[in-house]
Amino acid sequence: MDIILIIIWILIIAGWFLYKRAKIVYEELESYGIPYEGAINSYWGIIELLLMKRHFFYLIDDQYKKFKGQQIVPAFNLSQRSFMARDAEIIKQITIKDFDSFVNHDQSFNGDIDSLQGKMLFTLVDDEWRNMRNTLSPIFTSSKMKMMFGILSDCASDFMVHYEKKVKETGKLVINSKETFSRFTVDGICSAVLGFKGDCVENEDSELYKLSVRMQPVDIWSTFKFLLFFFFANIYKFFKFQLTTKEIRDFFYNAIVKVMKEREQNGTFRPDVIQLLMQAKKGQLKVQDKENEVNEAELSNFSANIEYDVKAKNTKLTNWTDEHYMAQGFIFFFAGYDTTQTLLQVTTYSLAKNKDVQQKLIDEVDEVVASLGDASISYETLHKMQYLDMVISEALRYWPPASATTRGCNRDYDLKLNNGKVIKMKPGDDVSLPIYSIQHDPKYFEDPEKFDPERFSDERKGSIVDGSYIPFGYGPRVCIGSRFALMEAKLLIFNLLRKFTFEVCDKTPEKFELAPNFANFELKEKIFIELKLRN
Numbered sequence: 001m002d003i004i005l006i007i008i009w010i011l012i013i014a015g016w017f018l019y020k021r022a023k024i025v026y027e028e029l030e031s032y033g034i035p036y037e038g039a040i041n042s043y044w045g046i047i048e049l050l051l052m053k054r055h056f057f058y059l060i061d062d063q064y065k066k067f068k069g070q071q072i073v074p075a076f077n078l079s080q081r082s083f084m085a086r087d088a089e090i091i092k093q094i095t096i097k098d099f100d101s102f103v104n105h106d107q108s109f110n111g112d113i114d115s116l117q118g119k120m121l122f123t124l125v126d127d128e129w130r131n132m133r134n135t136l137s138p139i140f141t142s143s144k145m146k147m148m149f150g151i152l153s154d155c156a157s158d159f160m161v162h163y164e165k166k167v168k169e170t171g172k173l174v175i176n177s178k179e180t181f182s183r184f185t186v187d188g189i190c191s192a193v194l195g196f197k198g199d200c201v202e203n204e205d206s207e208l209y210k211l212s213v214r215m216q217p218v219d220i221w222s223t224f225k226f227l228l229f230f231f232f233a234n235i236y237k238f239f240k241f242q243l244t245t246k247e248i249r250d251f252f253y254n255a256i257v258k259v260m261k262e263r264e265q266n267g268t269f270r271p272d273v274i275q276l277l278m279q280a281k282k283g284q285l286k287v288q289d290k291e292n293e294v295n296e297a298e299l300s301n302f303s304a305n306i307e308y309d310v311k312a313k314n315t316k317l318t319n320w321t322d323e324h325y326m327a328q329g330f331i332f333f334f335a336g337y338d339t340t341q342t343l344l345q346v347t348t349y350s351l352a353k354n355k356d357v358q359q360k361l362i363d364e365v366d367e368v369v370a371s372l373g374d375a376s377i378s379y380e381t382l383h384k385m386q387y388l389d390m391v392i393s394e395a396l397r398y399w400p401p402a403s404a405t406t407r408g409c410n411r412d413y414d415l416k417l418n419n420g421k422v423i424k425m426k427p428g429d430d431v432s433l434p435i436y437s438i439q440h441d442p443k444y445f446e447d448p449e450k451f452d453p454e455r456f457s458d459e460r461k462g463s464i465v466d467g468s469y470i471p472f473g474y475g476p477r478v479c480i481g482s483r484f485a486l487m488e489a490k491l492l493i494f495n496l497l498r499k500f501t502f503e504v505c506d507k508t509p510e511k512f513e514l515a516p517n518f519a520n521f522e523l524k525e526k527i528f529i530e531l532k533l534r535n
């Protein structure tokens, strides 16, 4: 009985302490007309996350919907002031126009917080980030993507051989789309980035596939560590937690550092990311390869990456260690395979549900196949497929694989609101960009719950407001791997639709509902769809 009383008192005091802290942090916002209620929601939201009651995505979306009409509202963090932008103009301002005041992703990240995660491009800050981004950008230009196109085409062919054999036995096959597409994207990223064949599609017991599953924070302990990493960086640091296990660190050491050394000794060459990382390490990688560059702006809707100048003021910070290169291999793998498999899940599910869209895409695929004769599809031809680009663009709007991203404020900054008031932002403040929510805001996208690729047609795409469509983020800190992801996803959809149609089956869920883990696209009910052999 005494113990229960003590616990109740501890909870009351902790609750009162948190309330007072929220008041100090957010009180100032009330004077700008930003409801204080938002701050309390944030605290309650974090408790729900800790208890694994809801997915992070729903907290963001609820907060976004609750404060209709506001341009900026409080977000979720207990270590620093945190805001959520719910306005395309503000997103544009923060990510592009005033980028120099918002260079980094989040203040809690830095090199010493986690030996591997702290050194990835995603988490590097300021000039260290600028230098690394400049070093790595040449790896993801269209000329380099063309170089890797053959590697990914081979992965897509292996996938097709495997599944054609299976489907032919009965004429149709029900697949667990998350597992099926994860196996493909792990193979793709493994072959194109790490430089060896993954064999996850062919080999059901693949150790690499099992490792990729273990990398996802789905169990309580990993989710808890992730939450500490994001929301209570000081506690995370104090206990010297690491998000990655020794097994994962060893895998990436062997896959990146060891292979780089071996290739250097043996003088072997393969057109993959690891080779480009070796060139980048020696400073031999040039940003432009004009002759082979593809003008993607001419070829597709949103596939083109704008190259921003992110030159560092202090260019001397380039003495990268082996751990830095290992960290880049890790982030390319981690950020690359799960996002792209989510895109494939959403695309195939949406095509199965929207047969008219699927038929229109099949018509385009057939037209391209007829024009190819015996030749294989090229990088340029794939990117010229306009309807495929529209479908993929809509899938990325409908369910963006990354439902939010963040920017940390790195210097005093006046954020002007439409009501004439100015929020005085300080170094250490965070702004989250709610990718899913803004892409589902009827203010920007009419009938947002409808899967409608026509939004991206030549006639209509011009009316999309800048800053409201941001599946790969926005500005100089935009996803570095977007070209790779689009190429991989388009290639597989093209190959699949040559042979199969996607059908809804008994086990296909009516809608997506995310499981209550922290961050990744893990559904309560898995998506099963049927692959049916085309006549």
Ligand code: HEM
Residues within 6 Å of the ligand: 121, 122, 123, 133, 331, 332, 333, 335, 336, 337, 339, 340, 343, 400, 401, 402, 404, 405, 406, 470, 471, 472, 473, 474, 475, 476, 477, 478, 479, 480, 481, 482, 484, 485, 486
């Ligand atoms: C459909 C697939 C993908 C989606 C939707 C996606 C989405 C995103 C988003 C939203 C960001 C944050 C951008 C920002 O804050 O403005 C990001 C960053 C990043 N992504 Fe992706 N991504 C995808 C695939 C990939 C692939 C294939 C790779 C690597 C091969 C990759 C590597 C990265 C890296 C390294 C960053 C950090 C960039 C930086 O901080 O400079 N992503 N991605």
